[in-house]
Amino acid sequence: MxxxxxxxxxxxxxxxxxxxxxxxxxxxxxxxxxxxxxxxxxxxxxxxxxxxxxxxxxxxxxxxxxxxxxxxxxxxxxxxxxxxxxxxxxxxxxxxxLSSEQTADVIRAAWAKDAQGPLVDTYLRSTRQGNDGHVWWRGLKSSYTVAGRVFTPRQLAFEVGHGRAPHGQVKSICGEQFCVAYEHLTDGVVHWQREHLATAS
Ligand code: SF4
Ligand SMILES: [Zn+2]
Structure with missing residues (x-):
């Protein structure tokens, strides 16, 4: 409409x-x-x-x-x-x-899928696989607009891998400053979870 x-x-x-x-x-x-x-x-x-x-x-x-x-x-x-x-x-x-609540869930799932599509495309198009699981960003720009939103390469990679927008700063934890392998990235929440688990164990 x-x-x-x-x-x-x-x-x-x-x-x-x-x-x-x-x-x-x-x-x-x-x-x-x-x-x-x-x-x-x-x-x-x-x-x-x-x-x-x-x-x-x-x-x-x-x-x-x-x-x-x-x-x-x-x-x-x-x-x-x-x-x-x-x-x-x-x-x-x-x-x-389906009830109205179930229909709303189906609608939200369709939105989530759509929101991921252009991000995944951009991630795949803009990266290349390196050694030891690292992934390198090909472009030189510090930010990219995808589906009306602005991302740094790390923010985009994080959202593709984690299915949600990052909270706080996205940091690389593999020691490679420019790596955008999403499993090598943390945000405030992932960082807190790791710290919490480490303290609890
Ligand atoms: S959801 Fe889209 S089409 Fe519907 S009112 Fe909002 S902007 Fe318009
Ligand atoms: Zn890495």
């Missing part, structure tokens, strides 16, 4: 959640950014990935995704999901008779 769409429903009984939509932000409101023309070209895929990334940060994303599923919305990106994803989730909801 794009809340600027005239297809959106608003009644006296429905709080107008669309007013909180990130796609109403200046620069996006009234544009076709949530409606890539296809999936074949790189430009379309990047546009879809960018729209989904904005949706995932949107305060009403879950409401929007549920709304689009219920309405069988066939066009564009809505609630961080494209039309194929919505069809597939709808089929699963029907087949497994």
């Amino acid at each position: 794009n809340p600027s769409s005239t297809r959106a429903i608003s009644t006296d009984h429905t709080p107008d959640w669309r007013l909180q939509a990130d796609c109403r932000r200046p620069g996006y409101f009234g544009t076709d950014h949530w409606f890539p023309t296809g999936t074949k070209t790189r430009k379309d895929r990047e546009q879809a990935a960018d729209a989904k990334a904005i949706c995932r940060e949107c305060p009403v994303a879950l409401h929007c995704a549920t709304w689009a599923l219920r309405r069988r919305e066939e066009d564009g990106i809505a609630g961080g999901l494209d039309a194929d994803q919505r069809r597939s989730i709808r089929r699963r909801v029907m087949k497994e008779q």
Whole structure:
């Protein structure tokens, strides 16, 4: 859904959640950014990935995704999901008779998978395997923008390996300052867990 769409429903009984939509932000409101023309070209895929990334940060994303599923919305990106994803989730909801909470979990899982995709692609494209399990970053830039977010190479590598954004500084623990093998990286949480285990044992 794009809340600027005239297809959106608003009644006296429905709080107008669309007013909180990130796609109403200046620069996006009234544009076709949530409606890539296809999936074949790189430009379309990047546009879809960018729209989904904005949706995932949107305060009403879950409401929007549920709304689009219920309405069988066939066009564009809505609630961080494209039309194929919505069809597939709808089929699963029907087949497994999922509750709203279970449906919300399925939606969140689809978001998480999407969020990882571009990161994994960038990680694989930008690194090369070294000896002794070390991995080297090929690029020279200190930060990279992927799906609308900015990462240092270490932050990106950490998130790919651990499935979550790092807390605090990401440090290399293998003694190689420029290594981005994710199993050689720690953040504040991993560091604390290691310290805690060491003290407990
Ligand atoms: S989830 Fe996406 S499409 Fe839905 S309201 Fe938010 S930004 Fe718009
Ligand atoms: Zn290493």
